[in-house]
Amino acid sequence: MNSKRLMSLLGPFIGLLFVVVLFGALEPSFLSTRNLMTVAIQTVIVGLGAIGMTFVIVSGGIDLSIGSVIALSSVVTALAAHAGFSPPVAVMAGVTAGGLCGALNGWLVTRLSIVPFIVTLGMMGVARGVAKWLSAEQTVTPSPEASDALALLASKTATSPGIWITILLAVLMALVLKRTVFGVHTYALGSNEDTARLCGVPVERTKVWIYTLCGVFGGLGGVMTFARLSVGDPTTAIGKELDVIAAVVIGGASLAGGKGSILGSMLGALLMAALANGCNLTGVPNFVQEILIGSIIVAAVAVDRVRSSRR
Amino acid sequence: MSGVEKRFGGVVALGGVDLELRSGEVHALLGENGAGKSTLMKVLSGAITPDGGECRLRGEPYAPAGPVEALESGVAMIYQELNLAPELSVGQNILLGREPRGAFGWIDSAEAEKKVSKALSALGGGELSADSLVRDLGPGQRQLVEIARALVEEAQVIVLDEPTSSLSAEDTEQLFEVVRTLTKRGVAVIYISHFLEEVREIGERFTVLRDGVTVGSGVVSETSMEELVTLMAGRSLDEFYPHVPHEAGEVLLELDELSGEKLPRRASLSLRRGEILGIAGLVGAGRTELMRALFALDPIRSGEVRIGGELASAKNPKERLEQGVGLLSEDRKGEGLALDLDLATNATLSHMSPFSPGGWIKPAARAAAVTHWIERLGIRCTGPSQRTGDLSGGNQQKVALARLLHHDVDVLLLDEPTRGVDVAAKVEVYRVIGELAAAGKAVLIVSSYLPELFGICDRLCVMHRGVLGPAKAVSEWTETEVMNEATRGVKGGAA
Numbered sequence: 001m002n003s004k005r006l007m008s009l010l011g012p013f014i015g016l017l018f019v020v021v022l023f024g025a026l027e028p029s030f031l032s033t034r035n036l037m038t039v040a041i042q043t044v045i046v047g048l049g050a051i052g053m054t055f056v057i058v059s060g061g062i063d064l065s066i067g068s069v070i071a072l073s074s075v076v077t078a079l080a081a082h083a084g085f086s087p088p089v090a091v092m093a094g095v096t097a098g099g100l101c102g103a104l105n106g107w108l109v110t111r112l113s114i115v116p117f118i119v120t121l122g123m124m125g126v127a128r129g130v131a132k133w134l135s136a137e138q139t140v141t142p143s144p145e146a147s148d149a150l151a152l153l154a155s156k157t158a159t160s161p162g163i164w165i166t167i168l169l170a171v172l173m174a175l176v177l178k179r180t181v182f183g184v185h186t187y188a189l190g191s192n193e194d195t196a197r198l199c200g201v202p203v204e205r206t207k208v209w210i211y212t213l214c215g216v217f218g219g220l221g222g223v224m225t226f227a228r229l230s231v232g233d234p235t236t237a238i239g240k241e242l243d244v245i246a247a248v249v250i251g252g253a254s255l256a257g258g259k260g261s262i263l264g265s266m267l268g269a270l271l272m273a274a275l276a277n278g279c280n281l282t283g284v285p286n287f288v289q290e291i292l293i294g295s296i297i298v299a300a301v302a303v304d305r306v307r308s309s310r311r
Numbered sequence: 312m313s314g315v316e317k318r319f320g321g322v323v324a325l326g327g328v329d330l331e332l333r334s335g336e337v338h339a340l341l342g343e344n345g346a347g348k349s350t351l352m353k354v355l356s357g358a359i360t361p362d363g364g365e366c367r368l369r370g371e372p373y374a375p376a377g378p379v380e381a382l383e384s385g386v387a388m389i390y391q392e393l394n395l396a397p398e399l400s401v402g403q404n405i406l407l408g409r410e411p412r413g414a415f416g417w418i419d420s421a422e423a424e425k426k427v428s429k430a431l432s433a434l435g436g437g438e439l440s441a442d443s444l445v446r447d448l449g450p451g452q453r454q455l456v457e458i459a460r461a462l463v464e465e466a467q468v469i470v471l472d473e474p475t476s477s478l479s480a481e482d483t484e485q486l487f488e489v490v491r492t493l494t495k496r497g498v499a500v501i502y503i504s505h506f507l508e509e510v511r512e513i514g515e516r517f518t519v520l521r522d523g524v525t526v527g528s529g530v531v532s533e534t535s536m537e538e539l540v541t542l543m544a545g546r547s548l549d550e551f552y553p554h555v556p557h558e559a560g561e562v563l564l565e566l567d568e569l570s571g572e573k574l575p576r577r578a579s580l581s582l583r584r585g586e587i588l589g590i591a592g593l594v595g596a597g598r599t600e601l602m603r604a605l606f607a608l609d610p611i612r613s614g615e616v617r618i619g620g621e622l623a624s625a626k627n628p629k630e631r632l633e634q635g636v637g638l639l640s641e642d643r644k645g646e647g648l649a650l651d652l653d654l655a656t657n658a659t660l661s662h663m664s665p666f667s668p669g670g671w672i673k674p675a676a677r678a679a680a681v682t683h684w685i686e687r688l689g690i691r692c693t694g695p696s697q698r699t700g701d702l703s704g705g706n707q708q709k710v711a712l713a714r715l716l717h718h719d720v721d722v723l724l725l726d727e728p729t730r731g732v733d734v735a736a737k738v739e740v741y742r743v744i745g746e747l748a749a750a751g752k753a754v755l756i757v758s759s760y761l762p763e764l765f766g767i768c769d770r771l772c773v774m775h776r777g778v779l780g781p782a783k784a785v786s787e788w789t790e791t792e793v794m795n796e797a798t799r800g801v802k803g804g805a806a
Contacts, residue, residue, distance in 0.1 A: 181663050181670045188660055191649035198608070198638065198646055199661035199714070200629035258651045 008252040008259075011303050012267035015250070015296065019271060023278030030281055037156045040163045041228075043266075043273040044154070045070065045221045045237070047166050049244035050251070050265040051173050052102075052217030055210045057248050058177070060190035060257025061109065061116040063211065065101060065123035066218040067240035071233065072131040073098045073222020077150070078140035078232025087149040094226065095219035101127050102215015106208035116211075124241065131234035140232035153227040162224055169220075174262035186210060190257025246293070247272060250300040271296070325350050326523040327364065332468065337490060337500045339514035339531060341507075343543055343733065347523040348503055352470055355501075356388045357381040368468075386468045387461030395445045395453055402427040402441035405459045430459040435492035451482025455489060462493075469493065470501040475509060476594075480798065487513050507539055521545050540762075551738060552766030555745025559769065560584035562620070563753040564636075564722050569614035571597075571604040574777035577614065582722070587744060587754045588782060589768035591761060592797050597777035598757040599641055602724045606638040607631045618722070632661055637720035639711055641727040641757070643704075647711045650700030654692055655681040657699045657710050662718040684713035689739060705736025712743060723747060725756045729763060741767050761790055775800035 077094030177183040250268035253260025279289040357375030375381035413419035568577040574597030607625040640647035666676035681695040772782035773796040
């Protein structure tokens with residue numbers, strides 16, 4: 001299992017290495033500290049979302065609402081800051097908004113037994129709508145003092161809190177997924193829900209927690225989005241859910257559930273950010289970049305298929 | 312076929328198999344699970360290539376490259392798991408992949424109709440209509456559709472793999488009629504089955520495989536049941552069912568008129584510590600439903616469960632497990648095990664608290680616990696971190712059993728505990744069950760394999776259409792009585 005796990009991380013790792021070496025050779029400034037920090041900061045939002053999404057996908061579910069939740073949370077954070085609350089309170093407000101969306105997702109999935117795809121597709125619209133409603137369909141711009149404090153989170157220095165918080169949370173959640181009863185239950189749900197039920201796993205409760213967790217990480221992503229933009233934008237992060245899902249899938253997770261790891265998802269998120277950044281630096285047009293990322297997603301899954309069929 | 316061999320890595324699956332099939336005969340292929348029947352059939356259907364020996368079809372060397380080529384040579388397989396598209400009609404299923412093409416790739420419907428009706432009439436008429444949807448058919452009729460598919464290609468050899476395992480008595484009879492019609496037309500049928508009674512009814516000659524080798528063949532009517540069993544098992548029944556002395560203690564589990572949504576109907580029984588109680592019955596009689604209702608996997612409509620004399624209700628399996636009741640599912644792949652996860656997770660999923668203080672798992676302690684059960688049950692694996700799906704059926708079942716042992720439940724509900732398990736592992740499972748009873752556990756077993764129930768149980772009862780008959784000591788039953796009650800039921804109720 002351990003060697004197999006290493007194998008499944010090898011794909012995204014080689015992909016990342018390839019991208020870094022390629023762009024490093026084409027454009028030396030790609031490897032400058034400043035640019036690498038930019039890549040890291042660009043990874044943060046998708047990376048945070050991917051941590052939560054990994055839990056959802058490993059459990060056999062999906063969360064399409066995370067892009068909208070990021071937008072909602074950025075608006076809520078901005079509104080709280082605008083209303084004069086201290087930065088920590090504004091952060092809490094944003095994270096709580098995300099957590100509530102996730103909890104509602106989990107509740108609907110378990111109580112009404114509607115498939116996660118549909119529930120979170122609905123939430124995708126609802127959260128986006130609420131974000132526009134709360135912001136009166138405009139960007140929310142708090143006072144500079146309020147937004148400057150939070151903008152520190154997204155600074156492009158080696159001590160950038162945003163980057164370190166993401167790394168810390170990734171390590172913590174990787175341990176939670178591998179080493180806690182909750183994590184094992186998550187894998188069990190995705191691998192075979194009937195077995196989980198047979199073994200007395202609290203299926204419904206575990207699912208609610210998983211979706212709540214994903215919402216919380218969407219909320220954190222929203223806070224980081226606000227920190228970068230200094231405004232709460234209800235139209236931000238459109239389509240971000242697909243980037244997040246792509247990162248998790250490139251990282252070796254299976255949409256059928258039961259497979260995936262936080263480290264893999266982080267590699268996937270880094271791979272996409274590095275590719276986007278490298279393309280911009282070297283003047284590769286946007287459409288080429290989109291074609292490349294699309295191909296990588298399919299290739300990542302294809303490689304995984306071939307490997308598991310040879311078992 | 313003579314001297315056919317097949318090795319998988321170091322494992323010899325077939326070590327020299329001889330089989331002679333004559334046209335127009337029903338040839339029974341017998342053997343325990345793991346004897347090599349499935350592998351031999353895969354060789355025949357071209358799914359795998361043998362490493363040695365030769366196959367001849369009508370004197371010609373026969374070595375199909377795949378199932379399609381085998382079918383074109385006239386060899387068709389009817390598998391246990393039927394491969395039909397439920398939303399298509401009978402006719403569409405029969406021609407699936409072989410639709411006669413007309414101009415521009417349109418289906419030549421006149422030709423299609425002709426082929427379908429010819430195939431259906433070759434089955435001997437019957438009430439199967441080409442237009443009905445397969446979704447609406449019962450398992451027996453679906454089997455006939457599969458056979459009709461084979462007949463479209465003028466199959467000369469048809470292999471039926473455990474065809475009656477999910478059929479009712481009527482459907483079985485209808486299938487036998489069809490088989491007889493086919494053999495009259497010169498088609499040779501290889502009939503794989505566990506049910507010796509059936510083999511006696513339909514088979515003319517037989518071949519017995521054991522551990523990948525042909526150990527005997529002959530004419531069915533000249534061979535006694537005992538001879539066949541001994542050939543298959545390779546040992547006498549005494550060794551097959553190891554006797555572990557155990558003694559019944561106080562009553563632990565009582566069911567009082569337990570009814571599920573549909574089945575069972577007012578089932579009552581009582582089970583003591585140190586006792587093994589078997590439930591016999593036909594497939595679909597409601598035995599699995601009884602186990603599931605008892606384990607709170609399915610809702611209970613009425614009735615009571617008492618454990619240790621106290622009323623014990625439960626909303627879900629979690630609560631039942633807390634009350635010391637564990638279930639071994641009959642559906643090992645679909646429900647019993649998470650095949651993609653490692654052995655350690657599967658063996659401990661229901662009970663991780665001993666090595667997870669505060670929810671954080673200590674991997675070393677968990678591995679130690681699992682290693683204990685691997686050794687105790689003789690699970691053949693590379694270690695606790697091996698993927699469960701990579702183990703053999705018997706070893707998978709031991710993992711599922713290890714979960715109940717690890718959880719240390721008092722009442723074990725074992726639903727078909729030896730299904731899909733090879734002979735050697737069966738004996739070990741029987742031994743473990745005996746030891747559990749000796750350790751004061753209460754064991755309730757559902758099995759469709761009657762000799763097994765007679766071999767290991769203390770008491771036996773029979774379920775018929777959801778009604779559970781009274782339990783009696785095994786010595787007071789005969790196999791015929793059990794079969795009578797299973798097919799006709801009994802008046803009365805409580806066990």
